[in-house]
Amino acid sequence: MTRKLQLPLQTMNLVVGFMVWVIISSLLPFIQEDVAIAPERVALVTAVPVILGSILRIPLGYFANVYGARIVFIISFILLMFPVFYISEASTFADLLIGGLFLGVGGAIFSVGVTSLPKYYPKEKHGLVNGVYGAGNIGTAVTTFAAPVIATSIGWQATIKVYLVLLLAFAVLNIFIGDRNEKKVKQPIMQQIQAVYKNEKLWIFSLFYFITFGSFVAFTVYLPNSLVTNFGLEEVDAGLRTAGFIVVATLMRPAGGAVADKFSPLKMLVGVFVVYTAAAILLAFSPSLALYTVGAIAIAVSAGVGNGVIFKLVPTYFHSQAGIANGIISMMGGLGGFFPPLILTAVFAITGHYAIGFMLLSQVSLASLILIMWLMYQDSLNNQISIFHSSGQGMMVTDTKGKIVEVNPSFEKLTGYSREEALGNTPALLKSGKQPKNFYDRMWESIRRTGHWQGEIWNRRKSGELYVEWLTINPVTDETGNVIKYVATFSDITEEKKEGEA
Numbered sequence: 001m002t003r004k005l006q007l008p009l010q011t012m013n014l015v016v017g018f019m020v021w022v023i024i025s026s027l028l029p030f031i032q033e034d035v036a037i038a039p040e041r042v043a044l045v046t047a048v049p050v051i052l053g054s055i056l057r058i059p060l061g062y063f064a065n066v067y068g069a070r071i072v073f074i075i076s077f078i079l080l081m082f083p084v085f086y087i088s089e090a091s092t093f094a095d096l097l098i099g100g101l102f103l104g105v106g107g108a109i110f111s112v113g114v115t116s117l118p119k120y121y122p123k124e125k126h127g128l129v130n131g132v133y134g135a136g137n138i139g140t141a142v143t144t145f146a147a148p149v150i151a152t153s154i155g156w157q158a159t160i161k162v163y164l165v166l167l168l169a170f171a172v173l174n175i176f177i178g179d180r181n182e183k184k185v186k187q188p189i190m191q192q193i194q195a196v197y198k199n200e201k202l203w204i205f206s207l208f209y210f211i212t213f214g215s216f217v218a219f220t221v222y223l224p225n226s227l228v229t230n231f232g233l234e235e236v237d238a239g240l241r242t243a244g245f246i247v248v249a250t251l252m253r254p255a256g257g258a259v260a261d262k263f264s265p266l267k268m269l270v271g272v273f274v275v276y277t278a279a280a281i282l283l284a285f286s287p288s289l290a291l292y293t294v295g296a297i298a299i300a301v302s303a304g305v306g307n308g309v310i311f312k313l314v315p316t317y318f319h320s321q322a323g324i325a326n327g328i329i330s331m332m333g334g335l336g337g338f339f340p341p342l343i344l345t346a347v348f349a350i351t352g353h354y355a356i357g358f359m360l361l362s363q364v365s366l367a368s369l370i371l372i373m374w375l376m377y378q379d380s381l382n383n384q385i386s387i388f389h390s391s392g393q394g395m396m397v398t399d400t401k402g403k404i405v406e407v408n409p410s411f412e413k414l415t416g417y418s419r420e421e422a423l424g425n426t427p428a429l430l431k432s433g434k435q436p437k438n439f440y441d442r443m444w445e446s447i448r449r450t451g452h453w454q455g456e457i458w459n460r461r462k463s464g465e466l467y468v469e470w471l472t473i474n475p476v477t478d479e480t481g482n483v484i485k486y487v488a489t490f491s492d493i494t495e496e497k498k499e500g501e502a
Contacts, residue, residue, distance in 0.1 A: 002177065002179050002180075002181075003120055003179060005177050006069070006116070006117060006120055006178075006179055006182075007117060007120070007129065007132060007133065009173070009174070009177060009178065010069060010073070010112070010113040010116065010117060010133060010136075011113070011132060011133050011135065011136045012136070012170070013073050013077075013109065013112075013113070013136070013170060013174065014109060014110060014113055014133060014134075014136025014137065014139065015136045015138060015139035015142065016077070016106075016139060016166055016167065016170050017076070017077075017080075017105075017106040017107065017108075017109040017110070017136075017139065018106060018107065018110075018136060018137050018138075018139030018140045018143075019106075019139035019140070019142050019143040019163065019166070020080055020084060020103060020106035020139075020143075020163055020166075020167065021049055021053060021103055021104070021106035021107040021139075021140065022049070022139075022140045022143050022144060022220060023084070023087065023103065023143060023147065023160055023163065024045060024046060024049060024087065024096060024099075024100050024103065025046040025049075025144075025220070025224060025225075026143045026144045026147040026148065026224065026239065027147050027148065027151055027156045027159065027160070028042070028045070028046060028224065028225060029148070029224070029225070029228060029235040030148065030151045030155075030156040030235070031090075031096070031156055034091070034156075035090060035091060035092065035093060035095075035096065036093065037093055037096075038093075040349065041093060042225060043222075044097075045093065045096050045097060045100060046222075046225070047339075048096075048097055048100040048101050048104075049100045049101065049103040049104050049106075049107065050104065050107065050217060050334055050335070051101060051104060051335075052101050052102060052103075052104025052105065052107075052108065053103070053104030053105070053106065053107025053108050053334050054104070054107070054108070054330075054331045054332075054333075054334025054335045055104075055108075055331060055334075056104060056105060056108035057107075057108045057110060057111040057326075057327045057328075057330045057331040057334060058111070058324065058327035058328055058331050059327070060072055060076070060108050060109060060111050060112050060327065061111035061112065061114075061115045061324060061326045061327030061330070062324055062327060063112075064111065064112040064113075064115040064116050065115055065184065065185040066184060066185065067184070068116070068178075068179065068180070068182035068184060069112050069113065069115075069116035069178065069179070069182060070174055070175075070178025070179055070180060070182065071178075072109070072112050073109065073112060073170075073171075073174045073178065074171050074174045074175060074178070076105050076106075076108070076109050076112075077167045077168075077170050077171040077174070078167075078171050079102075079105055080102075080103070080105050080106055080167050081164055081167050081168065082102065083098075083099045083100075083101075083102035083103050083105075084099075084103070084160060084161075084163050084164055084167065085161070085164060086098070086099040086102075087099035087100070087103070087160055088157045088158075088160035088161045089157070107217075107334055108334075110134075110136075110137075110330050110334075111326050111327045111330045111331075113130075113133045113136070114130050114133060114134070114311055114314070114326045114330065115326050115327070116182060117129050117130065117133055118130065118315050119182065119183050123315070123316075124261055125261060126257075126261070126311075126312060126315050126316075127256075127257035127258060127259075127260040127261040127265070127308065127309070127311070127312030128254060128257050128258040128261055129257070130257055130308070130311040130312065131253050131254035131255070131256060131257020131258060131260075131307075131308035131311070131312075132254045132257070134250075134253045134254070134257070134307055134308060134311065135250050135251065135253050135254050137216070137246070137249075137250055137253070138246060138247060138250040140220050140246050141242075141243040141244075141246030141247050141250065142243075144220065144224065144239050144242045144243045144246060145239050145240055145242075145243035147159055147239075148235050148236050148239040149236060149239075150162070152236070196318060196324060196325050196328070197328075199317075199318075201317050201375070202318070202325060202328060202329070204371055204375065205310055205313060205314065205317075205329050206328060206329045206332035206333075207332070207368060207371070208269065208306065208310055208368055208371075209306075209307070209310050209329050209330065209332055209333035209336070210332045210333055210335065210336035211273075211276065211306070211336060211361075211364060211365060211368060212272070212302070212303045212306030212307050212310065212333070212336075213303070213307050213330070213333030213334070213336060214332075214333055214334075214335065214336015214339075215276075215299055215303050215336065215361070216246075216249050216300075216303040216304075216307065217333075217334065217336065218336070219242075219245055219296065219299060219300070219303075220242065220245070220246055223238065223241065223242040223245060223296070224238045224239055224242050225238075227241060227242070231289050231292075241293075245296055245297070245299075245300045246300075248297055248300040248301060248304065249300040249301070249303045249304040249307075250304060251304065252300070252301050252303075252304025252305050252308070253304045253305070253307045253308040254308060255304070255305065255308065256268065256304060256305035256306065256307065256308025256309045257308035257309065257311065257312055258308075259305075259308075259309075260308060260309045260312040260313075261312065265309045265310075265312050265313050265316075266313075266372055266375055266376050266379070267376070268305065268309050269306060269309055269310075269368075269372050270369065270372055270373070271302075271305075272302045272305055272306040272309065273302070273306075273365045273366070273368045273369040273372065274369065275298055275301065275302040276299065276302050276306075276361070276362070276365035276368075277362045277365040277366050277369065278298070278362075279295045279296075279298035279299050279302065280295075280299070280358045280359070280361040280362035280365060281358070281359070281362045282294070282295040282298075283295040283296070283299075283354070283358040284354070284355040284356075284357075284358035284359045284362065285355065286353050286354070286355060307333075310329070311326070314326055314329060343357055343360070388406075388408050389408050389409060391408060391410055391489075392410055392491075393410055393489045393490060393491050394407075394408065394410045394411040394413075394414040394415065394469075394489065394490045394491065395407065395408040395410065395411060395487065395488070395489050396408075396411055396422070396427065396487070396488045396489075396490075397485055397486070397487050397488075398426070398427065398485065398486045398488070399484075399485060399486075400483055400484065400485070400486075402426045402427065403424060403425070403426060404422050404423055404424065404425050404426065404427065404429075405423065405485070406423070407419050407422045407423070414461075414469075414490070414491075414492055415430060415459075415461055415462060416461045416462030416463050417429065417430075417462050421462075427488070430459040430460055430461075431459070431460065432458040432459050432460045432466050433460075434458040434466070435457065435458060443455075443473070447473060447475060447486075451474070451475065452472065452473060452474045452475075453471075453472070453473045454470070454471065454472040454473070455470075455471065456468055456469070456470060456471075456493070456497075457469055457471045457490075467492055467494045468492070468493050468494045468497045469490040469491060469492055469493060469494075470490060470491050470493050471488060471489075471490040472488065472489050472490070473486060473487070473488045474486070474487050475487075
């Protein structure tokens with residue numbers, strides 16, 4: 001029973017963590033009435049919680065493997081109570097920076113669930129499970145919408161203190177129903193980092209998550225103040241619209257993960273970054289509020305789907321080091337939420353509009369699209385290589401001059417010749433002498449005329465033993481139709497031949 005409760009429990013833990021994470025950005029219009037914040041520092045105070053929320057994702061993902069999610073969630077919620085209380089009493093810009101930095105723990109707990117929950121489910125459900133858990137980022141929508149409404153009635157200081165009760169309640173809840181018997185993985189953290197950091201896919205997935213989750217966080221902290229400043233909306237209206245953005249992105253996350261369980265995740269990411277590129281270009285032209293809404297919703301959809309898809313890919317490519325890989329990739333996503341608001345603010349201060357910042361997003365999205373195409377090509381190539389090396393049939397590749405350029409392990413097993421002995425030689429290495437010369441002339445004439453040849457042929461192993469094989473030869477052509485290689489596949493049919501003759 002306890003195991004079945006982990007997905008809803010950890011998802012709600014994430015909801016609470018993300019609710020706390022965005023307290024400052026959600027209540028900033030109210031806080032500014034009592035705390036003096038220079039316009040050029042607004043982006044900094046909203047972005048600071050993202051710093052620790054990003055960096056801590058690596059150790060928290062690791063600790064979730066070592067000690068289990070229950071312990072990490074309990075400690076995290078207790079620790080969060082200190083900065084929450086401190087911010088509720090803040091009277092200076094420095095107070096907000098200090099308290100906001102430690103609010104990052106609320107965002108860092110994301111890596112706990114994506115490390116823990118896949119242990120409870122089969123591989124084919126990891127996309128859906130991580131998508132459902134990731135939907136816990138709706139906590140940002142809850143705070144973005146509810147906090148301004150509550151603050152209107154009781155003030156922003158009292159509103160923040162309400163979160164103390166929530167944190168204490170969930171710390172207690174995890175004490176009683178968190179899984180005490182979760183499977184632990186105690187490989188040293190540096191050993192895990194060394195096992196993954198040279199893998200280029202780790203950094204490519206990090207870039208993708210930097211964009212998808214980073215833009216989600218960036219729009220969450222950027223939209224409330226932007227809608228008030230640039231379109232003259234009321235604080236509550238701006239909070240409601242931002243909450244709408246968050247809800248759309250959140251609902252699309254489990255949908256993206258579920259679909260990625262059924263279809264190619266990389267092909268789905270192609271669609272994600274096509275939408276990103278187009279939406280960012282639209283936003284770059286400073287559209288009306290209606291078109292701005294269309295662009296923002298397109299970003300929300302693609303961010304949500306992309307977030308779900310990426311954490312389907314992580315356990316697929318990093319099974320043994322999922323905790324540390326999740327931590328690194330989710331850290332990069334968090335940092336993706338730190339830098340864009342600062343860049344947008346700097347661009348606006350220099351140019352008076354956000355066009356260059358959004359065009360930068362479109363170009364990074366386009367670059368990501370190219371990287372996905374490269375990954376798909378690499379996967380296709382790796383699949384072909386895997387088939388080549390794991391095939392039970394002997395396989396031999398020659399150039400157009402007849403020199404052997406590659407063989408597979410089955411070739412070595414069937415012929416007795418090692419790869420090193422075969423490379424650079426010709427197939428005459430295996431010649432038995434039992435076929436007349438015109439046999440080979442007819443073979444090559446058939447290949448030139450029909451594009452292939454297959455049939456029985458006698459060959460000789462390295463040991464000198466004669467054997468009969470069923471041989472198929474196919475030419476490989478380039479895009480202009482010119483033959484560049486020949487591929488021969490064969491199997492030993494000596495025993496079948498004997499049985500047939502008997």
